[in-house]
Amino acid sequence: MSALAADDVGLVRALERFGIRLLWHPSLSEESGAEALAILTAAAEGRVRVDALCVEGAILTGPNGTGRFQLLSGTGTPVSRWVERIARHAHNVVAVGSCAAFGGIPMAGGNPTDATGLQAGGLQHDGGLLPTEFRSRSGLPVINIAGCAPHPGWLVETLADLALGGFDAARLDSLGRPRAFADHLAHHGCSRNEFYEFKASAAKPSDRGCLMENLGCKATQAPGDCNIRRWNGYGSCTDGGFACINCTTPGFQDSGAPFLETAKIAGIPVGLPVDMPKAWFVALAALSKSATPQRVRTNAHADHVVVPPARKPPKAP
Amino acid sequence: MTATTRLIVGPFNRVEGDLEVTLDIADGVVREARVTAPLYRGFEQILAGRAPDDALVIAPRICGICSVSQSMAAARALAQIAGVEPPPNGTLAADLVLACENAADHLTHFVLFFMPDFARAAYASRPWHKIAVERFAAMEGTSQRTLLPARARFLHLMGLLAGKWPHSLALQPGGTTKSVDPGERVRLLSILADFRAALEQVVFADRLETIAALDSAAALQAWTHAAPAEHGDLRLFLHIAEDLRLDRLGRGPGAFLSHGSFGLWPSGVVMDGETRSHDPAEMTEDLTHAWMDGPTQPDADKNGAYSWCKAPRLNGRVVEVGALARQMVAADPLARDLVAISGGAVKDRVVMRLVELARLVIAMEGWVKQLRPGEPFCLEAPLPLRGSGNGLVEAARGALGHWMVVESGLIQSYQIVAPTTWNFSPRDADGIPGPLEQALVGTPILPGETTPVAVQHVVRSFDPCMVCTVH
């Protein structure tokens, strides 16, 4: 549903600009019941061209591999069978959201519904519903528009890019995520960057400080351009005052620690930026902490600016 | 005796999630209906054993359209366990976020889910059909093309106050994580002004205040005929409703439950013509016809079961939830009058949703002005190692409840009863059908219909959210 607000004009219009027409969409199409099944059947039998099969939500294979936790209404057939059948004919297969891509939240804990992703299930990325070798007609693996929920722009731009042509495997990272957003980190452009530099950290929700040290922010490891583009016009998770939970990464649902606390060993956060030597990080953090301006230190623990930036007094004429 | 035929209808699109309805039909009307939720999700199992605050991350992800309602319910349950109450700013900001979701959902339901059915070819002979097609033909109607961007702009309020929508962590037990400065307060008012303008122009063709003040069936009738059908989408709907007698279609159980919201509408129950307070302890979940062995134990082979949805009952009775129920419990004169005439039908549900939309936006404008930049938005809410709490909320589509038990610092059990679980529940041990099952009885089926259009009006009038139902 996040995609309905795509580009502030809505999904249909955002896609129309690129000549993309929705064959059937569960929230938007008129066709229901028998009419909808006729479209899906035609797609499953390859009688209608499907440029992109977009799947939202994890594939539930339980109980005991029967798929009965998730039947397609009116058919008595598991949704997984329908996806497999349509995927065979589709030019591209797109997993929309981390659930469809990697299994996501339904896989958490004991994975009670035996959920899996379309092609990558869980942490091992070793095949989901479709085998690792699966390639759609275009020759691409499943395109994983990860995120929980993904930014509507990621979906629209990926589909538009596919429609423009020339979308090849080089546009995807090793987990099938479009590099257009996955080559960034959610930390880039966060309004708390100055607090991060000085390790001036928020201690409680609504504090302005950086959320990494205490409140669970994983944005320095999380693929996404979340803080470079805006969400719903103005926002992002960290701008909203809460931690990035790394929702574009497989297995984010079971990171091994509570979401809203930073896992630490001997006082040092476990999840440090991946491409930086740990010793350096610790040394720099200690150094910058000792150099933290009073303004930054104070504001980090308030929900509004208490100490404004110092200004040079105007020069006497 | 006439023969009974059976018709299975599904998938239903333009409802959130999966739904199948089995209809027994004789003499051109539905005699019996069985409502099936064909998806099971296991969220209550996922929550057990985790850190209590993790509920703030997991519960909203039950659903892409009532995400904030789930957040709010989880935050309230945690606040009860922690024994904190958010400061005034926190309450106002959380109310704004929840009201934004409720209002956006009401609009989405009307424009995208409900109205497109009147643009169907089956109605080509009706006098209003041409306008319905122009405005509401799926994906092409002019109203959709104006109102979807208006909705997107309205959701900027979420960007500002909640970081994003859906799935925000801004609503915490102690308040909200995003403070508002004076400039942001102005931006919030600008967002609301734009939304008001779109509603007043396209949906209502009138001032929000006029719609909010409608106080009887006669007043509504007078307003309907004060201008031709094309003056506003609500008026178009009312003309259609009159022509198709939607006040006689889809009559519910006539008993209503609301958890109350925003301090605008109280919590309570209307049953047998009486209004009384709501005691959550009177709620039971009947599993007779659900593929469930225990509250969280699925059993796909259970005898006599036909849905993943449980059957919640209040004091053993079937109740309806939603905007109509909220306004009934609040003794709103328009809601009471409509129900007195029709018993609670398709038209009443749609009307009260839109009247509520007008009232919500007016209230939101007031709340923004009450925000006090510089004063706190959030208090700390440390949790004890054990305790239990509930979070009762009104989602757009009705009463939502979370029940959480914490033991040794971890969630021991988590129970969720969603609005559509009430409305789309299967039969209970006494064989009493759920609200939609009751509402479908008597619905006309035209010869040759495989996806009967009247059935769709009834189903969608409840604004079902199936993904929440079967969390």
Ligand code: SF4
């Ligand atoms: S809050 Fe998160 S995203 Fe923002 S600066 Fe700190 S670590 Fe980076």
